[in-house]
Amino acid sequence: MSPKQKKTLYRIITAGVIYGILLIWSHMDSYAELIEGRWLEPLVFLVPFLLAGYDIVLKAIKNICHGQIFDENFLMLVAGIGAYGIEEYSEAVAVIIFYQVGELFQSYAVGKSRKSIADMMDICPEYANLETEDGSTEETDPDDVEIGSIIVIKPGEKVPLDCVVLSGESFVDTSALTGESVPRRATVGSEVFSGSVNGNGLLRCRTTKAYEDSTVSKILELVENASSRKSQHENFIHKFAKYYTPIVTIGAVLLAIIPSIITGNWAEWIRRACTFLVISCPCALVISVPMGFFGGIGAASSIGVLVKGSNYLEAVAGVKTVCFDKTGTLTKGEFKVNGIYPEGIDEQELMSLAVMAEKNSTHPVARAICDAANGIVTGKDKSITVSSQDESSASISDYTEIPGQGISVKVDGEEILAGNDKLMLAKDIAFTPVEQTGTIVYVAKAGKYQGAVVISDSIKEESIDALVSLKSTGVNKCVLLTGDKKNQAEAVVNELSKDIKKKHPGFIGKLIDEIKSELYPQDKVACVEQYIGELNGVGKVAFAGDGINDSPVLSRADIGIAMGSLGSDAAIEAADVVIMDDNPAKISAVMRIASKTLRIVKQNIVFALSVKFLVLILGALGFASMWAAVFADVGVAVLAILNSMRALKVDDKR
Amino acid sequence: MKKKFKLQDLDCANCAQKMEDAIKKIDGVNDASVSFMTQKMSIDADDECFDAIMDEVVKVCKKVEPDCVILR
Numbered sequence: 001m002s003p004k005q006k007k008t009l010y011r012i013i014t015a016g017v018i019y020g021i022l023l024i025w026s027h028m029d030s031y032a033e034l035i036e037g038r039w040l041e042p043l044v045f046l047v048p049f050l051l052a053g054y055d056i057v058l059k060a061i062k063n064i065c066h067g068q069i070f071d072e073n074f075l076m077l078v079a080g081i082g083a084y085g086i087e088e089y090s091e092a093v094a095v096i097i098f099y100q101v102g103e104l105f106q107s108y109a110v111g112k113s114r115k116s117i118a119d120m121m122d123i124c125p126e127y128a129n130l131e132t133e134d135g136s137t138e139e140t141d142p143d144d145v146e147i148g149s150i151i152v153i154k155p156g157e158k159v160p161l162d163c164v165v166l167s168g169e170s171f172v173d174t175s176a177l178t179g180e181s182v183p184r185r186a187t188v189g190s191e192v193f194s195g196s197v198n199g200n201g202l203l204r205c206r207t208t209k210a211y212e213d214s215t216v217s218k219i220l221e222l223v224e225n226a227s228s229r230k231s232q233h234e235n236f237i238h239k240f241a242k243y244y245t246p247i248v249t250i251g252a253v254l255l256a257i258i259p260s261i262i263t264g265n266w267a268e269w270i271r272r273a274c275t276f277l278v279i280s281c282p283c284a285l286v287i288s289v290p291m292g293f294f295g296g297i298g299a300a301s302s303i304g305v306l307v308k309g310s311n312y313l314e315a316v317a318g319v320k321t322v323c324f325d326k327t328g329t330l331t332k333g334e335f336k337v338n339g340i341y342p343e344g345i346d347e348q349e350l351m352s353l354a355v356m357a358e359k360n361s362t363h364p365v366a367r368a369i370c371d372a373a374n375g376i377v378t379g380k381d382k383s384i385t386v387s388s389q390d391e392s393s394a395s396i397s398d399y400t401e402i403p404g405q406g407i408s409v410k411v412d413g414e415e416i417l418a419g420n421d422k423l424m425l426a427k428d429i430a431f432t433p434v435e436q437t438g439t440i441v442y443v444a445k446a447g448k449y450q451g452a453v454v455i456s457d458s459i460k461e462e463s464i465d466a467l468v469s470l471k472s473t474g475v476n477k478c479v480l481l482t483g484d485k486k487n488q489a490e491a492v493v494n495e496l497s498k499d500i501k502k503k504h505p506g507f508i509g510k511l512i513d514e515i516k517s518e519l520y521p522q523d524k525v526a527c528v529e530q531y532i533g534e535l536n537g538v539g540k541v542a543f544a545g546d547g548i549n550d551s552p553v554l555s556r557a558d559i560g561i562a563m564g565s566l567g568s569d570a571a572i573e574a575a576d577v578v579i580m581d582d583n584p585a586k587i588s589a590v591m592r593i594a595s596k597t598l599r600i601v602k603q604n605i606v607f608a609l610s611v612k613f614l615v616l617i618l619g620a621l622g623f624a625s626m627w628a629a630v631f632a633d634v635g636v637a638v639l640a641i642l643n644s645m646r647a648l649k650v651d652d653k654r
Numbered sequence: 655m656k657k658k659f660k661l662q663d664l665d666c667a668n669c670a671q672k673m674e675d676a677i678k679k680i681d682g683v684n685d686a687s688v689s690f691m692t693q694k695m696s697i698d699a700d701d702e703c704f705d706a707i708m709d710e711v712v713k714v715c716k717k718v719e720p721d722c723v724i725l726r
Contacts, residue, residue: 004663059720066717072668107665114691224692238671287667287690294691 005108012100015052019093022048026090045089049080053096056080070245072281079277082256083626086267095278095626102634109641110287113295116648124220125194128160129153131204142194142211153203159196162214163205165189170201177215178581179304195219218572222306226297229309230290233601237289241282248616252276255620268622275619278629284608288640289601295647296597303650304580305590312576315559317594320539321531322475322587323524323553324512326482326492328546329563329584331457335364337372339436339454350451354443357407357418360399365439366407368455402426406441417444424449437491459495466584467496467511468504473588474595476539479514479531481524483549489517524553532558544587550574561587589650597647604640611636656698662723664693669719676714682707695724 001009022044025031034040050057053076060074068074076099083092130140131150142160145151150166153159159172171183174196183199186192192205195216211217230238256273260266293310300307307313327333342350355373358366398410405426406419417427424431424442431449434440438456442449467478482489493512500507516527524543531541543550543557551574554560562575563582572578579586615632618624624632664670670690677686677697685698699707712724 062720063717068672068718072666110667114693224689224694225696241668241671281668283666283668286671290667290691 001108002111005104005111008100008104012052012097012104015048015093015097015100018051019048019090019097023090042084042087042089045093049093049096052093052100053077053080056096056100070249070280072245072283075245075249075277075280079274079626082270082274082277086270088271091626095630098627098630099278099634102630102638106283106287106634106637106641109638110291113291113641113645113648116645124216125158125160129157142214145207145211147207147210149207151205151207153192153198153205155198155200155202157198159192159194159198161194161207161211162191162209163194163207164191166204166206168201168203170203171199173197173199174581175304177219177304179302179586180581180583219301219306222308222572222578223297223301226294226307226309229311231293231310231314233314233598233605234290234293234310237282237285237605241286244282245280248276248280251616252280271626272619272622275624275626275629276616278626279612279615279619279632281633283633284612284637284640285605287637288604288608288644291641292597292601292604292644292647295600295644296593298648299593299597299650300590303586303589303593304583305586306572306578306580307590307594308576308578312559313594313597315540316542316577316591317598318540319475319542319559319591320535321477321479321541322470323479323481323528323531323541323543323557324584325524325543325545325550325563326480326484326489327457328582329544330463330480330496331459331492332582333457333546335368335439335455336458337368337453338438338456338458339434340451341432341434341454342451343432343449345450350443350453353416353445353450354418354441354453356396356411357409357416357443358441359396361401361407365441365455369441369453414446416446418442437488459492460582460584462583462585464496464500464503464511466587468500468507469585469588470591471507471509471511473591475588475591477513477531478511479516479527480512481516481519481527481543481553483519483521484517486515486517489515521549521552524550525556528553528557542587544579544584593647593650600643600647604643607643608636608640655701655704656696657704658694658696660725661688661693661695662725663721664688664690664719665721666690666719669722672718673715673722676718677711680707680710680714683711686711 056073056076060071060077063071063074076096080092080096083089083095125142127139128142128145129137129152130145131137131152137152145161151160151163155170165186165188167188169187172186172192173183174180174193176197177193177195186203191208192203194214252273255276256270260269263269290310293313296313297307297310300313307316324330340347340350351369351373354369358369396409396411400408402408402419402423405423406417408415408417410416417423417429418441420440421431421433421442424444427444429444429447429449431442431444431452434452434454436454436456438454441453441455443451443453470478480489480493493515497511500511519527528541528543535541540558542559542561543553544561544563545554546563554562554574559577560575561577561579562572563579563584577590611632615624615628619629667690670688674686674688677683677688682700682703683697684700686696688695697711708726715722715724
């Protein structure tokens with residue numbers, strides 16, 4: 001509790017004790033003799049009344065001076081005065097005390113929940129260990145560290161700025177950024193992002209960005225701005241709140257005057273009117289609805305998904321069509337050796353021949369072959385290791401790159417060729433064409449064909465689960481939009497659907513409903529527009545892409561989802577939802593969070609409104625006391641806040 | 655120019671909304687948002703008279719919620 005809240009608490013307790021003593025005393029004879037029915041009675045009850053509620057009186061007076069008439073303090077004060085006017089002193093005090101308790105509890109609950117959301121997003125680094133010229137380190141505010149400075153990150157510390165590792169080795173936990181709990185390896189030359197937590201190694205790094213441009217500030221800014229983009233539900237509440245209080249207040253005035261004139265029973269109708277005033281504050285709604293959305297956004301960010309506004313979270317819940325980009329979204333976007341077809345020799349021998357040819361090339365295909373051979377990247381089912389002896393013992397000479405065809409080198413006097421079918425044809429070597437899609441490297445030694453290596457992009461393992469769970473989360477249509485050739489697009493879809501029966505036996509239907517290939521960025525926009533037209537306003541269209549060439553379509557779709565964009569500014573800028581790690585399965589996860597959030601928000605709206613209207617009606621008919629009215633006001637607010645907190649919890653982190 | 659300010663003792667969500675509406679009406683303010691959740695306020699206003707605008711902002715906020723302090 002804050003000092004201010006504690007002070008209020010002590011005040012309420014004191015007022016409560018005095019009130020309790022007065023109540024007990026009022027049943028004794030001495031009370032009846034001394035006080036009852038005399039001018040002393042209102043004065044005696046004024047003591048606990050003012051003790052509990054003097055701040056309400058002060059605020060009400062101040063606000064009237066400022067022209068704020070429909071202010072909850074003023075309305076409470078009027079209700080109190082009203083109760084006094086009809087000689088219900090004890091009830092007036094009780095209502096004020098109860099109201100203050102409710103307000104205090106509400107402010108405590110709000111503070112608590114706000115803090116737990118803030119803690120969840122607490123990825124802000126407090127300091128950086130800046131290395132000075134003499135080699136010692138100094139704790140500095142990350143804001144003051146310049147680009148290119150050298151910082152030291154000790155084990156267990158937060159990475160303060162985006163930087164590149166100069167020396168040291170460690171595992172870095174990026175879960176605060178990506179929701180991915182498996183630590184990433186950081187060695188010399190690897191990039192580490194601010195906001196992640198260093199494991200148990202010491203890292204010495206050179207900073208690559210100033211604090212305000214680094215990943216952590218970008219994310220914090222996004223999350224903080226998210227609550228200012230309001231959803232339809234919030235706008236509704238905002239409008240509602242504007243009219244609700246004046247209407248209820250006018251209702252109270254009419255209720256106090258008209259029936260009283262007719263029946264002549266002023267005391268009774270003023271009492272009923274006071275009940276109205278007590279419930280006239282729309283607080284429960286005004287607090288709990290944005291809080292629900294805020295919790296939902298917090299929950300999403302805890303699994304590594306940034307939602308840029310409540311309005312987008314609302315829209316995500318209604319996604320019916322999802323369009324996917326291929327490379328980098330459903331596939332890994334990196335080239336790997338996916339097939340080895342040796343002829344007359346074994347796989348290892350073929351690979352070492354290929355490596356000897358490709359070793360000096362910087363072409364992505366060559367890199368993929370060398371990586372595979374070094375065991376850094378493994379083949380699809382097995383890893384291939386080429387002993388370094390093979391490579392170093394051989395003397396490689398006469399390295400020539402033949403543009404558009406491949407490479408020729410001489411190893412121990414024998415010519416080795418590695419390249420496409422054109423190279424084989426040009427050199428007049430008989431070869432067996434390979435049917436697998438991808439880039440095919442044919443290898444020949446001393447004029448004799450030795451086999452082929454196929455390099456291709458591979459699908460992400462999560463893609464299948466992602467598509468299956470999207471379909472079960474209410475998405476009707478999944479579409480593949482790609483700039484690649486038709487057969488490559490189809491190959492990816494076949495690859496995805498291949499094991500579907502085994503992995504998800506219960507799944508019926510298609511994973512990808514439509515494939516559109518050979519599209520330019522503007523064609524993708526046209527496709528997305530077509531899908532938006534098809535849905536005709538009932539449901540939203542999302543586009544998920546890696547954000548590099550996709551900015552126009554990301555902004556055109558109802559929901560633009562940028563994938564795998566840790567550190568990529570353009571994608572963060574253009575998209576509405578950013579998935580921090582490459583996992584497409586997060587799309588359905590955020591959809592589930594969004595629907596849950598909307599459910600909670602709707603519950604709050606319906607619950608708060610119905611309780612208020614019920615108490616209004618009962619109050620007008622004389623069945624509800626002022627106590628019930630206070631419950632309808634603050635009690636409902638507290639319950640709605642507690643309900644909103646459920647939005648923060650992620651049910652499953654799939 | 656866009657600037658952010660922390661708010662202290664912003665106790666009610668309805669007041670935050672009222673403050674936001676009042677700030678938006680000030681001359682020279684292009685956009686403003688008051689977030690009850692993060693207890694922060696961001697103001698986008700003309701450069702040349704930013705300080706004068708801020709004084710005005712403090713004044714209207716005092717009117718709506720006397721307890722709330724803007725940390726400048």
